[in-house]
Amino acid sequence: MLWRYLAGAAAARTADEMSGPALLIAGLAVTGSPVVASWLLAGLTVSAAAGGPLLGVLLDRARRPGRLLAGCLVAYAGGLLVIVSGLGRLPEAALVAVAVAAGLVGPALTGGWTSQIPAVAVAARSGRAGGPSGSDAARLGRANALDAMTYNVAGLAGPALAGVIAGGPVAVLVCVVLLVAALPAAWALPASAGVKTRSGVGEELREGFGAILGNPVLLRATAGSMVSCAGTAMLVVSAPVLGERLTGSTGLGALLLAVTAACGLAANALVARARGPRRWDALLVWGTAVAGVGMLLAAAAGVSGAYWVAVVAAGVVGLGEGPQLTALFSVRHREAPARLRAQVFTTGASLKITSFAVGSAVAGPLAAYSVGAALLAGAAAQAVAVAVLTAGRPRSVRDV
Incomplete structure (x- = not known):
């Protein structure tokens, strides 16, 4: 059950990561027209941001949430097909409207899947669905780490596939194939423990x-995750510029993001192999801090002019961001009421997407002025995120 879930989640999230560059x-x-491409x-x-909370309500209401996730996969794939087949044939405004409609179910590919991890982790052991307790908690921690690894895999493979596959329309069709491949795993997700009271x-x-x-x-x-995500946007936007400044190639700058994803994947593999209770709250703080140190190193690489320093910096960011994501999922699973879990996850995903968009909007002109300033701003955002995560936090934190 767990491995089928992970395969489906990896396929859906790779399609999600790939769809943006492919449409562009x-x-x-x-x-x-770069204007039309950017509008899409x-x-x-x-x-x-609008679709996530509503999608969470529907998932929390659903007796078979996997069926709803499968419908979201079909809707997202259908939107991509309409856009790619309508380019050059249908009015551009209509295609942008289709993109907006497809984006409403986008959080299903991220937080929507992750909200189902407790049921999957328990069902994989005992054939029943329900919240974690006792030894189930350790299994849930491992499942969260493995789930976070699918984000790392998607972040590594999605943009790379979009760039390697010849022709943008073909890349969009590959996204559709990946979404269809994820359907069986979504359809087979366990039923919820019970249907909540139907209020408005x-x-x-x-x-x-x-x-x-x-x-x-x-x-x-x-x-804290919202602030950190805005800081991550600084690195994502700055990486191609940094690569061009250091080597004359924006492609080598984009490679830095692949290094970050690969190191995040490796770090989460270690977290998944760990045994015993984990202090997720502390790991969330330390992961954020390590990511900030990596961004400081990236800014130093711009000053030193050494590309290898930038590679090391990208790796350090990944070593922080991978466990940070696992810890965030674990804290949400532990703290969210079971009947509102999907809504907490999809709302969180929506807020992070919005924060990333804001960070990107600020990072563009800042990186154009000074890539070092943009990277320092990213490091500062991680420092602010650490302050947010530790504000009012008790000295003793719970283990899971």
Whole structure:
């Protein structure tokens, strides 16, 4: 059960990571307009903030949440097919509207899947679904680390596939194939433990946000991850510029992001192999701090002019970001009420996407002015995130 889930999640998330660059390349190749291409990409991401909380409500209500996730995969794939087949044929505004509609279900490919991990981890051992307790908690910790690894794999493979495959439209079709490949795993996800009381959607949305705002641990983790994600955007935008400054090649700059993803994957593999209780709250703080140190090193690479320093810096960022993501998932699973878990995860995913978009918008002009300044801003954001994560935090934290 767990390995089938991981295979499906990896396929869906690779398609998610690949779809943005693929649409960007396809729009540029077919229309010749970078404006249209950027609008398609913006449309696909901007609606996630609105779609995530509502999707979480529907997942929390669903008796078979996997069936709803499967429907989201079909909707996302269908949107991509309409766009790629309509480029050059349908009005550009209509295609952007389709991208916005497809983006509404985007959080299903990230937080929506992760919210199902407790049921999958327990069902994999005993054939039953339910929340973790006792030895189930250790199994859930390992499952969270493995789930976080699928994000690292997707972050590594998605953009690389989009760049390697000849022709933007073909890359979009590969995204669709990956989404279809994930359908059986989504369909087979365990049933929920029970159906919650059906109150109004508006009331449930308020409850979901209240679960985050009313729980100091969840609030710190959510706010800290948002600030950290905005800082990560600084590195993502700056990497090609840094590579061009150091080597004359933006491609070698993009390679730095692959190094970050690979080191995050390796770090999470070690977390998954660890035995015994983990202090997830502490790991969340330390992972964020290590990522900040890596961004400081990247800024130093720009000053020294040494590309190898930038490679080391990218690796250090990955060593922090990988366990950071695992710890974030574990804290959410531990603190979120079972009946609101999906909403907490999809809302968290939506907020991180929005933070990344804000960080990217700031990073663009900042990196154009000074790539070192942009990287220092990213490091500063990680420092602020650490401060948020530790503000009001008790000295003793719970193990899971």
